[in-house]
Amino acid sequence: MDLILVNIIDGLVTGLLLFMLSAGLTLIFSMMGVLNFAHASFYMLGAYFAYQISIALGFWMGLLLAPLIVGVMGAGVERYGLRRVHQYGHVPELIFTFGLALLIEELVQFVWGKNQLPYSVPDVLNFTAFSIAGNSIPAYKIFMIFISIAIFIGLLYILTRTRVGMIIQAALSYPRTVEALGHNVPLIFMGVFGVGTALAGVAGVIAGPVLGTFPGMAFVLGSIVFVTIVIGGLGSLWGALVASLLIGWITTFAKSYNIEMADILNGIGIGTPENLDENLFRDFWTITSPQIADILPYILMVLILIFRPSGLFGKRHS
Amino acid sequence: MKNITKLGVVSALSLIVGASASFAETIKIAFIDPLSGPFASTGANGLHQFEFASDYMVNQKGGVLDGDMFEVVAFDNKISPKESLIQLQVAIDQGIRYIVQGNSSGVANALTEAIDKHNRRNPDSRVLFLNYAAVDPALTNEKCNFWHFRFDANADIKMDALTDVIVADENIKKVYIIGQDYSFGKAVSDAANMMLGEKRDDIEVVGDELHPIGKVKDFTPYARKIVASGADAVITGNWGADMLGLGKAIIDNGFEGPIYTYYAAGSGMTAAFGESGKDRIRLISQGSINPIGSEEARATYEAFEAKYPDGNIDQSRIFNVIGMLATAIEEAGTADDVVAVASKLEGMEYDSMWGGKLFMRPQDHQLIQDMHVGVHTDENIDFDFDQSGYGIVNESTIEMASMDSPTTCEMKRPE
Numbered sequence: 001m002d003l004i005l006v007n008i009i010d011g012l013v014t015g016l017l018l019f020m021l022s023a024g025l026t027l028i029f030s031m032m033g034v035l036n037f038a039h040a041s042f043y044m045l046g047a048y049f050a051y052q053i054s055i056a057l058g059f060w061m062g063l064l065l066a067p068l069i070v071g072v073m074g075a076g077v078e079r080y081g082l083r084r085v086h087q088y089g090h091v092p093e094l095i096f097t098f099g100l101a102l103l104i105e106e107l108v109q110f111v112w113g114k115n116q117l118p119y120s121v122p123d124v125l126n127f128t129a130f131s132i133a134g135n136s137i138p139a140y141k142i143f144m145i146f147i148s149i150a151i152f153i154g155l156l157y158i159l160t161r162t163r164v165g166m167i168i169q170a171a172l173s174y175p176r177t178v179e180a181l182g183h184n185v186p187l188i189f190m191g192v193f194g195v196g197t198a199l200a201g202v203a204g205v206i207a208g209p210v211l212g213t214f215p216g217m218a219f220v221l222g223s224i225v226f227v228t229i230v231i232g233g234l235g236s237l238w239g240a241l242v243a244s245l246l247i248g249w250i251t252t253f254a255k256s257y258n259i260e261m262a263d264i265l266n267g268i269g270i271g272t273p274e275n276l277d278e279n280l281f282r283d284f285w286t287i288t289s290p291q292i293a294d295i296l297p298y299i300l301m302v303l304i305l306i307f308r309p310s311g312l313f314g315k316r317h318s
Numbered sequence: 319m320k321n322i323t324k325l326g327v328v329s330a331l332s333l334i335v336g337a338s339a340s341f342a343e344t345i346k347i348a349f350i351d352p353l354s355g356p357f358a359s360t361g362a363n364g365l366h367q368f369e370f371a372s373d374y375m376v377n378q379k380g381g382v383l384d385g386d387m388f389e390v391v392a393f394d395n396k397i398s399p400k401e402s403l404i405q406l407q408v409a410i411d412q413g414i415r416y417i418v419q420g421n422s423s424g425v426a427n428a429l430t431e432a433i434d435k436h437n438r439r440n441p442d443s444r445v446l447f448l449n450y451a452a453v454d455p456a457l458t459n460e461k462c463n464f465w466h467f468r469f470d471a472n473a474d475i476k477m478d479a480l481t482d483v484i485v486a487d488e489n490i491k492k493v494y495i496i497g498q499d500y501s502f503g504k505a506v507s508d509a510a511n512m513m514l515g516e517k518r519d520d521i522e523v524v525g526d527e528l529h530p531i532g533k534v535k536d537f538t539p540y541a542r543k544i545v546a547s548g549a550d551a552v553i554t555g556n557w558g559a560d561m562l563g564l565g566k567a568i569i570d571n572g573f574e575g576p577i578y579t580y581y582a583a584g585s586g587m588t589a590a591f592g593e594s595g596k597d598r599i600r601l602i603s604q605g606s607i608n609p610i611g612s613e614e615a616r617a618t619y620e621a622f623e624a625k626y627p628d629g630n631i632d633q634s635r636i637f638n639v640i641g642m643l644a645t646a647i648e649e650a651g652t653a654d655d656v657v658a659v660a661s662k663l664e665g666m667e668y669d670s671m672w673g674g675k676l677f678m679r680p681q682d683h684q685l686i687q688d689m690h691v692g693v694h695t696d697e698n699i700d701f702d703f704d705q706s707g708y709g710i711v712n713e714s715t716i717e718m719a720s721m722d723s724p725t726t727c728e729m730k731r732p733e
Binding site: 003128133136293 | 358359529536538542543585589592706
């Protein structure tokens with residue numbers, strides 16, 4: 001029972017972190033109709049910049065400045081890169097962002113080397129907030145939860161309650177009309193791209209100390225972010241939130257409990273074959289949930305694509 | 319003006335030296351390991367140590383035989399067995415006779431098989447395989463051959479030494495084993511289960527699991543299970559990002575006991591663990607860095623630091639490879655006849671500058687050496703890793719570990 005509570009908290013942290021990445025990606029997609037393959041690379045840049053700044057000015061300045069720098073870089077990429085490629089269609093745009101991801105990874109290795117960086121939790125937050133049955137919950141995790149929730153509320157408020165948000169939403173669905181009304185749509189696009197990448201930067205800044213800061217960090221998270229927005233529904237902020245939390249909890253619980261495939265099959269009335277060692281399906285019978293925890297989101301994605309192709313909260317595009 | 323003259327003289331001199339050196343031959347050593355991709359950092363660090371060792375231990379001392387120089391030629395295998403075989407062929411075509419490789423036993427298995435085949439078919443261009451880090455026990459057992467020499471202790475020898483230390487600690491009653499889901503992770507788990515059972519039957523293995531290699535983003539759920547199991551100690555063969563992620567998660571989430579590892583040092587990991595890993599992380603290794611094995615080793619390490627300020631000698635066995643190869647070539651009187659060189663390597667006894675004696679067991683070509691179990695700390699450090707102030711200090715030493723361990727190798731020697 002205690003462990004369930006601990007796992008709920010752990011899953012929440014994982015899910016919210018994923019949300020910060022997928023929120024930006026899904027916004028960019030709904031706006032430009034393009035999947036940004038380099039999105040996780042901006043997450044990595046966030047961590048590396050924050051590490052560099054934290055050496056000179058401390059963790060908090062890193063948290064403040066690194067996402068800003070990443071956001072400005074993102075806006076620059078949109079203004080001078082994507083916008084030029086845009087006229088040639090979606091495929092060149094995809095290839096452009098894909099190339100950018102490779103470029104950023106090489107660049108990071110060139111500047112900071114291939115080793116793990118000693119980017120760590122600030123001393124103020126380096127204590128145990130509370131513990132449940134011997135499982136300590138680090139204060140830093142609580143801090144991560146608060147930061148992510150604050151960002152979600154802020155984003156939701158801006159998008160639905162302010163004038164800027166209204167214009168962005170309008171520009172997403174009817175860019176030409178909005179342009180005809182005298183708004184600078186390319187500027188809006190650039191802004192949204194910048195904010196989206198800055199969000200990825202924030203995620204990198206706060207995830208770097210716990211998940212490790214190394215050149216492979218973008219690669220490890222890259223594919224799962226796409227899965228998240230497909231499950232949530234492309235372009236939906238609420239969808240991104242729900243899907244992120246779902247994935248966070250599914251993977252956490254699957255890893256925490258050793259549920260064996262044999263138990264499930266026995267449970268639904270299929271008996272274990274007698275000489276399992278020679279059975280054709282031996283590997284299938286001996287699968288445990290931690291082994292497949294990280295592919296469960298992908299299975300979920302396949303199911304969603306079959307039964308609800310527009311995602312949990314997505315609106316079907318005609 | 320004076321400086322310019324000096325510069326001119328120096329460069330003229332170096333030209334002469336260079337010219338005279340070119341009369342002697344160079345002995346090329348092919349380094350086949352990952353230099354790009356996710357394991358590039360491990361490969362590149364190994365390459366630096368090989369280049370430095372050849373230069374410092376051989377070339378600066380006048381080379382071997384009549385001034386023959388060592389040259390390390392790097393080949394990037396992207397940690398793929400297939401790519402390694404292509405690079406092996408390229409190396410052989412360039413006339414290289416000595417192959418060194420270490421990262422991934424999968425690659426080593428492919429190489430040793432290919433080299434055995436090549437040497438049987440092409441007696442004129444035979445090559446030797448000096449394996450400095452691939453630790454799958456099979457390489458010196460059922461898959462052994464005359465051309466393969468292993469300078470690292472194999473996974474069983476390491477686990478034997480590690481479990482000796484674990485069973486000596488009366489406080490450890492429950493052990494949790496966790497590793498990466500591939501041949502090496504499984505070998506570690508099997509060896510740990512077997513040896514703990516043999517050495518102390520009151521130790522209970524409360525968890526034994528494998529996780530996907532290089533895919534886990536957050537190790538927190540695993541750490542929760544370890545804490546919940548009530549384990550007193552953790553054993554893991556993890557390396558790279560998987561080691562750091564697991565170690566950090568275990569420590570941050572309230573586990574209090576020691577973590578026994580194979581590879582939790584260097585490549586940025588020591589700096590990243592820092593204070594949090596102090597007195598918690600233990601490591602099995604060979605070659606003594608703290609305290610330093612000898613004055614010669616101290617001078618060597620200082621020279622290495624001067625050349626690579628942010629590098630570590632975290633694989634001191636690389637210096638043993640170069641040292642023993644040079645000795646074998648001197649004794650054989652030739653570098654071209656690899657059978658003669660291999661015969662000298664077999665059964666060689668060598669005093670390592672990192673402390674202790676080395677013995678290349680002739681029956682399986684497994685190097686027998688002292689093993690050390692060290693602890694991650696910032697006290698009594700001669701040489702730290704990653705410029706972090708932290709390093710590994712020896713706590714216990716097993717002399718000539720597993721000297722009499724059995725082998726299934728049936729060595730076939732060329733006539």
